[in-house]
Structures are given as structure tokens and as C-alpha cells.
Amino acid sequence: MILVPPCTKSLGTIKLLSLTAKKVVDTAPDRWQGYARSARLFHVLNKHEAAIKMIDLALERIKPDDAQRRQELNALKSQATDALKAADERKRAHIAKTAYHIGKLPVEIFAEIFGFVVAADHAQILKLSHVCKHWRGMAIKTPSLWQTLVVSKNRPTRKVRLWMERAQTHISDLSFRHNISEMDWPSILLELSSLSWCGLRSLAVSGSLFSRLYNLLQQLSKTKAISRLEHLDVTGCPGFERFLPDFEDSQLHTLKIANFTPSMGGLWSRVHRLKTMTIEGGWIEIFPALTANQSLENLVLSSLILIPMQSGGDDRAELSNLQCLKLFSITSVSVITRVVVRTQFASSALVQHQPFVRLCWKFAHADPLRALRELRVGSCTTTASSLNIIIAGAPLLETLQISGMHGVVNDVLDFICGARPNDQHQDLCTFLKHVDLSRCGDLLTRNAYSLVKTRLRTDQPVPVDGGQLECKAEIESLRLDDCPLMEAEMLPWFRGKVKVFSCVYMTKKEGKQRR
Structure with a gap:
């Protein structure tokens, strides 16, 4: 019997051995x-299927x-079988790395997938176009992938x-950054002159450039494009x-204006479909804005001076769809509480307001708190009793943030945990899951401990005599x-009981300063 050495590499030797094996088979097939x-020869040549046969x-x-x-022979067969399996695995891994399955998709499906990616982040179109030639x-x-143009x-x-070439002039979302040189404005507007303005739905632009853009629309007799906009973001626009x-x-659904002036008040006789309104900086008479857009869902007012109503009529606006109310550094919060009634909002960020107590009392005796799920209060001048009124009226509260405040947090936690019973003797915040008490310098360990411990499943009371107790989250x-x-x-202990726990005494920067 001729044994084939595993290290056989000579082509002549392999050929001789194969001829010898074939001659033996032909001479004595039985x-x-x-x-x-x-079989041994095929195994050396990595032809494992032939070897097994x-x-x-x-x-x-x-x-x-x-x-x-x-x-x-059984041992040789086992080796050949293992080698065949290993070769198949290597082949599958190679195919997985090198096969181009997505290239077999129809063009329409391919474009639809790209559309989903670009809809989530318009900047992804650049990455997609640099993956490969295909x-x-x-x-x-695909022009629809290039309909968002951000000019910087x-x-x-x-x-x-x-972008105009690839979108075939059909730009739907046009945005200008504030850092564009004024020297580039004429050439930019010249390129935009062929834009299909009737399809423009979103515009974000600074005031001076907005004036130049409006002049271009007048020259092209396309000023009706302004009324077709659904989203408008304007910063500092003199002569508005x-x-x-x-x-x-107007078809506007989203409006954001920075540096609002009283001359812009004429908007509210024309704009009635807003879902989101953001006003940052300036002077505004808020009542006409709210009464004209009573379908508002999001209202953000920041760094504003609110002008009260001059007339003595009914200055109330029913914002039944209001879901998010954010007030930052504004004056006369009482104007908001007097205008907004019977609201239903699910998220409220009330930060840096001196007359916060009035706002608390106004909302505490209304229905809006029945839907309140998130309450964030930071760096405010208020009292614990005011916050307790809000918390008692918000049975669905899931997120509570009290940050940067002193003399408040301990009383609030005592109230939530039942150390100070409320008038109705009811369980408070049974859905509360997320709490942020950062930068409260007087927070005591015992109050944070009680908040977590009283809500652990193992420490909650068991129903007696078949009664039902509401289980706290x-x-x-x-x-x-x-x-x-x-x-x-x-x-x-906190890390063992709370899934996500953070207690950082000071940042690295603060630590270096104290050393």
C-alpha cells in the first residue's frame, strides 16, 4: 500500500501517484x-468530497x-468530513463578506430605502453617495434625496x-446658516432664481438675508411662496x-422668531394653523398670538417681555391641544396664567421664573395637571408647598426634576413619600420612575433613601381582607x-436598587480648582 505523505507538494509526484492509484483501480476494481x-491522494489535494466517496x-x-x-479508513473519513465542514464555513464567510445582495434589489426599492435614511437625517445623503459607485x-x-438644502x-x-442640479430645482427645505458671508449672497440668490418656489415648504433664514430673498421673489413674481410655507424660522428681521x-x-404649522418686535403683531390676523410656536427675545402681546392659534401643541417663550392686554375684555384662550409649555426668562408670568386656561399638556419645563408661585396655583386648580407626565423645575425661586400642589394634582407624573434649588427638595420628598400626609390621604406619583435632584445642596440622604425604598416591590404593603392597593412604580x-x-x-445601596444611578460630587474641573 502506497502512503501519500502530507507534505507532498511536487506536481510530478502527485501526477505519478494519481496515475498509480487509477491503474490499481482499473486493474482490480473489486x-x-x-x-x-x-482517497488519501484526494485528501491531500483538499478534494474532500471525492476523498469521502x-x-x-x-x-x-x-x-x-x-x-x-x-x-x-474511518479515521481518514472523519478527517475529510471535518475538513469539508471547515471549508464550507470559510466559503460562507467569504460570500457573506464579498457578495453584493443589495445590488439585486429593484431600483424603486433601493431608492425607498435611501429615502428612509435621508428622512431621519438629511446629511446622510453624503455618506450614502460615497459608499460605492453603484x-x-x-x-x-434620485432627486427626492436632495430636497433639503442647508447653506453654510x-x-x-x-x-x-x-443641490439644485441633483434635486432638479425641487427644493422643499431651505436653510441658511448665520455664518454665511454677505459677499456670497448675490451669487447664492442668483443660483436660487431657478428654484421651484411653489414646492418650498420650510425656510430658515436670518432677517437681512430674508429681505434680500423676498426682493428676489418680488422680481420673479413668486411672493405667494411665503403663504405656502409650513415651517418658518426667522432671526432678527427689521421692517417685517x-x-x-x-x-x-398662511399654511404655517411651525413658526420660530427671534427678536420679536411689536410690528410683527400683524401676523396673528393671518397665521391661524400653528402647531408649534417659538418666540425668543423681544416684546410680544401674547393674547392675540394664542387666540389666533388655539390648536397649538408646543409653546416656547424665552427671554421675552410680555405686553399685557390693554382692553378689559375676556382675555382667555383655550389651548386644549397644548402638550408642551416651556417658559424661559420671561416677565409677567401672570399674563400667561391668565390667558391659558383648560390646557392639557404632557411636558412642562418651567425654569428661572420669579413669579413661579402664581403659576403653580393657577395650574394646580385646573385640569391640565391630570395629563402631566413630566415636571422639570430648575433654578427657580419658589416654595415646597407650591410644588406639592402641582405634584398632588398630577397622578400620572413619570419624570420629576428639581435642580439647582435650596430649601425645597426635602419637603417635597417628604410629601411624596407620605411623611407629611396630603389632604386627600392619597398615594402620590404612583407612576414616578425618573427623578433628577442634581445641584440641590441641602438634599438629605434619608429623603432620597425613603423615595427609593418606599417604592421597592418587596417593601410595599400587602392588601388585607381582599382589598386592592395601587402598586407604585x-x-x-x-x-x-x-x-x-x-x-x-x-x-x-442606591446602585443596587436603582437601574441608573448617578451621584457625582463635583466635576473634574471643580476638583482641580479646589486642589
Whole structure:
């Protein structure tokens, strides 16, 4: 019997051995020797399927009492089988890395997938177009992927020209950054002159450039594009009153204006469909804005001076769809509480207001708190009793943030935990899961401990005599950053009971300053 050495590499030797094995098989087809030689040769050449076939033929011809040779061939068959499996795995891994399955998709499905990616983040179109030649060709030939144009200081004219070409002039979302050089304005507007203005739905622009853009629309007799806008973001626009006639029967759903002036008040006789209103900086008479847009869902007022109503009529607005109310650094909060009645909002951020107590009392005796799920109060001058009124009227509260305040947080936690029973003797905040008490310098460890412990499933009372008790939700996240009175010995207990827990006494920067 000829054994083929595993290290055989000579082509001549392999050829000679293969001819010898074939001659043996042809000479004695009913003997096992030729098939065994062929099997060993195929195994060395990594032709494992052929080797297994030859081994089976050899086993059929070996005498039943020749156990040694049968054992040798079975061992060789096992090696060939393992090698075949390993080769298949390597082949599948190679195919997985190199096969281009997505290239088999129809063009329409390919474009639809790209559309979902770009809808989530318009900047992704650049990454998609740089993956490979096929993807780039698909991206460039799909105009709908290029309908969002953001113009910045980095070669703005070239970018506008490129986007206009790839979108085939159908831009739906046009945004200008504030850092664009005024020297580039003429060339940018020249490239935009061929834009399909009737399809424009969103515009974000600074005031001076907005005036130049409006002049272009007048030259093209396309000022009706202003009334078709659904989203408008304007920053500091002097002489805004001359644009007001073109807002007649406006389709605006989202409006953001920075540096509001009383001359812009004429908007509210023309804009009636707003879902989101953001006013940052300036002077505003808020009552006409709210009564004209009573379908508002989000209202954000920041750094404003609110002008009260001059007339003595009914100055109330029913904002039944209001979901989010944010007030930052405004004067005369009582104007808001007098105007907004019977609201239903699910998220409220009330930050940095001196007359916060009046706001608390106004909302505490109204229905809006029945839907309140998130309450965030930070750096306010208020009392614990005012916050307790809000908390008692918000049975669905899930998130509570009291940050940057002193003399309030301990009383509020006592009230929530039942240390100070409320008038109705009811369980408070049964859905409360997320709590942030950062930067409360007087927060005591015992109050934070009670908040977590009274809501643990194992520590809640068991119903007696078949009665039903409402089970309180466990605290899932708790932030106690920059609370110096927290005892370090209790931190391991908090980490073991709360899924997400944070207690950072000071930042690295503050630590370096104290050293």
C-alpha cells in the first residue's frame, strides 16, 4: 500500500501517484487498495468530497474481519468530513463578506430605502453617495434625496448649484446658516432664481438675508411662496411689516422668531394653523398670538417681555391641544396664567421664573395637571408647598426634576413619600420612575433613601381582607449629582436598587480648582 505523505507538494509526484492509484483501480476494481490510495491522494489535494466517496468504496470492499484497515479508513473519513465542514464555513464567510445582495434589489426599492435614511437625517445623503459607485449613481439619480438644502459658509454657491442640479430645482427645505458671508449672497440668490418656489415648504433664514430673498421673489413674481410655507424660522428681521400681506391665509404649522418686535403683531390676523410656536427675545402681546392659534401643541417663550392686554375684555384662550409649555426668562408670568386656561399638556419645563408661585396655583386648580407626565423645575425661586400642589394634582407624573434649588427638595420628598400626609390621604406619583435632584445642596440622604425604598416591590404593603392597593412604580433612574450632603456609605445601596444611578460630587474641573 502506497502512503501519500502530507507534505507532498511536487506536481510530478502527485501526477505519478494519481496515475498509480487509477491503474490499481482499473486493474482490480473489486479490491480496496486502489480506492484507499485515491482517497488519501484526494485528501491531500483538499478534494474532500471525492476523498469521502473513495473511502466509502474502499470500506465496501474490505473484509469484515480486517478491523485495523477499516479503523484507519474511518479515521481518514472523519478527517475529510471535518475538513469539508471547515471549508464550507470559510466559503460562507467569504460570500457573506464579498457578495453584493443589495445590488439585486429593484431600483424603486433601493431608492425607498435611501429615502428612509435621508428622512431621519438629511446629511446622510453624503455618506450614502460615497459608499460605492453603484450607491453613488443611485443617490445622484434620485432627486427626492436632495430636497433639503442647508447653506453654510463652506463654498455656499457651489453647494447651491450642486443641490439644485441633483434635486432638479425641487427644493422643499431651505436653510441658511448665520455664518454665511454677505459677499456670497448675490451669487447664492442668483443660483436660487431657478428654484421651484411653489414646492418650498420650510425656510430658515436670518432677517437681512430674508429681505434680500423676498426682493428676489418680488422680481420673479413668486411672493405667494411665503403663504405656502409650513415651517418658518426667522432671526432678527427689521421692517417685517412689509412682508405681512404675503402671509394671508398662511399654511404655517411651525413658526420660530427671534427678536420679536411689536410690528410683527400683524401676523396673528393671518397665521391661524400653528402647531408649534417659538418666540425668543423681544416684546410680544401674547393674547392675540394664542387666540389666533388655539390648536397649538408646543409653546416656547424665552427671554421675552410680555405686553399685557390693554382692553378689559375676556382675555382667555383655550389651548386644549397644548402638550408642551416651556417658559424661559420671561416677565409677567401672570399674563400667561391668565390667558391659558383648560390646557392639557404632557411636558412642562418651567425654569428661572420669579413669579413661579402664581403659576403653580393657577395650574394646580385646573385640569391640565391630570395629563402631566413630566415636571422639570430648575433654578427657580419658589416654595415646597407650591410644588406639592402641582405634584398632588398630577397622578400620572413619570419624570420629576428639581435642580439647582435650596430649601425645597426635602419637603417635597417628604410629601411624596407620605411623611407629611396630603389632604386627600392619597398615594402620590404612583407612576414616578425618573427623578433628577442634581445641584440641590441641602438634599438629605434619608429623603432620597425613603423615595427609593418606599417604592421597592418587596417593601410595599400587602392588601388585607381582599382589598386592592395601587402598586407604585419603582424608581428606574435617579440623579443626585452635586449634592454634597449625600453620605458615601449609602451609594452602594442606591446602585443596587436603582437601574441608573448617578451621584457625582463635583466635576473634574471643580476638583482641580479646589486642589
